Amino acid sequence: MTSTARPRLGWHRLPVAALLAAGALTTSVVVAQTDETDTPDTDASTWVEHEAGIPVTDPLTREKCGTCHTADDKGNLSRISWIRSTPEGWAQTIKRMVKLNGLDITPQEARAVTTYLSTYHGLAPEEAKPVMYLAEKRILQSEAIVPNDTLRETCASCHAFAQPMSSRRSHREWALLQNMHRALYSTADFIYDTPVGSGYDEDGGSAPEDGKPPVKQATAALEWLSKNAPLHTPEWAAWRPRIKTPQLAGKWLVSADLPGRGRFVGEMTVAPKAPGSNEFVTSTVLRSLEDGSVHTRKGSALIYTGFSWRGTSDGAAKTTAPDDLDSKLRETMWFAPDQALAMGRWYWGEYHEFGFDVTLRREAGAPAVAAVSSDALKIGSKGTQVHIYGANLPTSLTPTDVDFGSGVTVSKVVSATPNEAVVTLDVAANAVPGLRDLSVGGAVLAKALPVYASVDYVKVTPETALAHLGGIKFAKGYEQFAAYAYSNGPDGKRGTDDDFAIRPIDVTWSLAEFTTTTYDNDVKFVGTIDPAKGLFTPNVEGPDPARRFGRNNYGEVWVVATAKDLKGADGKPLIGRSYLVTTVPTYKRWDQPEVSE
Structure with missing residues (x-):
């Protein structure tokens, strides 16, 4: 959903599909070298590509794409070597090639090409994390995401802003993307050619007082994304040599939250389909902290780029309602580069409207904490029992081993097992309100427990x-x-x-x-x-x-x-x-x- 105080284009003049894709939130700045002819008034297809490309080394990708995308003596394929994108971005491109340009490719080949491109022509983990909400099918308010009005009008009026932010391109490639939108979507010309700050005025805006021609939206957007979403970034340079087959086999501690249904804890077991494979099979058990119900799931997943999890899982029970917890889920997660933590969303529904917010922590023998319950503690409360859920928790806990910060005292350890500890807490009358971190057995769970003075x-x-x-x-x-x-x-x-x-x-x-x-x-x-x-x-x-x-x-x-x-x-x-x-x-x-x- 988007809103703005600026005058807006009427519904009958909005594009029916995507407009210019803009850049990502990286702060890296790379200014592309240009020729004198590389100006907004010239056709970008005539521009010379000055930036170094990323060679395409996969034989299948070269076979399927090389018939149209010409190769140079450095192993680059035209267009492709000057773009980086997410798995969804490359899949979308392949489908467009099939529909518009007659690409002959089987589903298995398409998946293999997508896997290669999204891994070796993809995004670094730091670049991908801010745009994960698109693959996770979340709806976010654009005001907190879109950096300025020009990008809101040229990009976010039709896309979720994560769509354009999901790629990195050379200066020439961003300009060629503008060309594509002009060709495919009739109102792109109107939006691109309106002056910056005009707010879609019917007369196209008036010239500035200094007499200089107004800057067009397309020019401003191209300048922004070329600087803020360039092909080559420090994040990609650091990640590229670290790309490897992910080592995710083992057990993972799961904590999840489902709006309207509360919190869940559990365990996921991950095993590779074959040695050295980036495909995995999973077995998951989730337990509700609200009603104690237990839900088991079996699934499979594919890892792209060494950190992007795309999977499915099925519940053991037959579903009887649209919000049934045993429904077939789509799993989208981002794994940290150290492969010890993952975050994402497991969702279902015709419009992806239901979904768990999920965090995974690797079980590696050391204590790990997934969640605590009760939900919150009021300042001045005494003798409240709190359950700590995790893995490999110490069974010989003493009150001094559990820490919720100043003003919160552990008065008693009621019980302790490797998966759950129960403690009694007292909260001082002068305790500072806010979200408290929990430390137990060397494990830390950030913002684990709210301490509050009043419900406002x-x-x-x-x-x-x-x-x-x-x-x-x-x-x-x-x-x-x-x-x-x-x-x-x-x-x-x-x-x-x-x-x-x-x-x-x-x-x-x-x-x-x-x-x-x-x-x-x-x-x-x-x-x-x-x-x-x-x-x-x-x-x-x-x-x-x-x-x-x-x-x-x-x-x-x-x-x-x-x-x-x-x-x-x-x-x-x-x-x-x-x-x-x-x-x-x-x-x-x-x-x-x-x-x-």
Whole structure:
């Protein structure tokens, strides 16, 4: 979702597909050498490529791509050697080559080429991590991601900003990408040629007072991405010699959070399909900390670039509901370069709307901590039992072996096993509120336990949400909401950077009208929300004769969470809310599934 105070282009003038791809968040700066003819007013296809390419060494890639992409005496293939991208980015490119240029390639060959290119012409771990949210199918607010209005207008008006940020290119290649968008998408010319700062004014903007021609959006975007997302970066130079077959076999401690369903802990066993392979099989057991239910899964995965996990897994039980925890999951994770930690999302749903936020820690014999419960401690509380979940925990713990920081005292160790320790905590009346790190047996879990003075407000996640009508000819797109108690933090002000989540809370869920038109009554037509679970189920698609003008059941509503046991200073229950848009099904799907399918 994007929003901006600038004037926006009307819906009938927006492109139907992608516009210019922009760069990533790396701070590295490489300014490309250019000829005098390499100007925005000349065709980029006539420019001379000055930057050093990355040779293509894989025989299959050279065979399949070399018929159109010419080779030079250094082993470079035209275009390809001056681009780096993610697995999804290269897969998308191969599909475009098949559809538009007649590339003859089998699925097995396509996977092999994608594996090679995303590994040896890919992103370094530090470059890939900020854009993982695209492969993880997360929806983020663009205001916190897009660096300026020009990139918001030329790129993020159509893409998630991670789409352009998922590649690195030479200056010439970024310009050629502009050419492609101009050729394929009719409104790209309009957006690119508007002056910077014009805000899509109908007259194209007025000339600056100094009389110089205004800088076009395309020129400004090309300059930014050439400097901030160049082909050659320090991160890539450092990672390139370290690329190797990942050594992930063994046991991994799992901690996971599922909105609306709470936290889970467990263990994943990973084994290679063959010696030296980048393909793995998995067996996972997850236990809910909310209700104690246990869920087992079997799966497989492929590792790209030495750190990008793309996999699937199936639950052991038969699924009976759209939000069933035993549903088939897609697994997308980023592994740290030392291969001791991984983070990502395991998701499912027609629109990828359900998903675990997952962290994996390698079990290597040393103590490791996955999670703690209870959810939070109030300042001044005494005798609260807290469970510590992990692996290889010391069984002879003493109170001094467990540390939650100053003001929190471990008064007693109730029990201790290798996988779980139970301790009793006292919190001083003058303890500093905030998220506390836990140290036990040499293992540290950052931000493990919130300590708070008071609950100041309720926050609903996601704060803005999207659901899709369906159930007749198209599948429904659900939305799961969760409510959290929040603290204003040390500054005492709501909505500032030091605010922190305290714990999930019990609420009653309801829908309220988001007034846009006096007669629309969206709350009666868009769907229903489970008052206890917070699961929104959209209505069916298609014209509704019960609705004015026979309109579809789309609309905008507030999702309201009313706390059951928390009250504000006025004595009334605390309330949080989220903005929900329920829209029509995605009638046309572009063929860009994840690589591992």
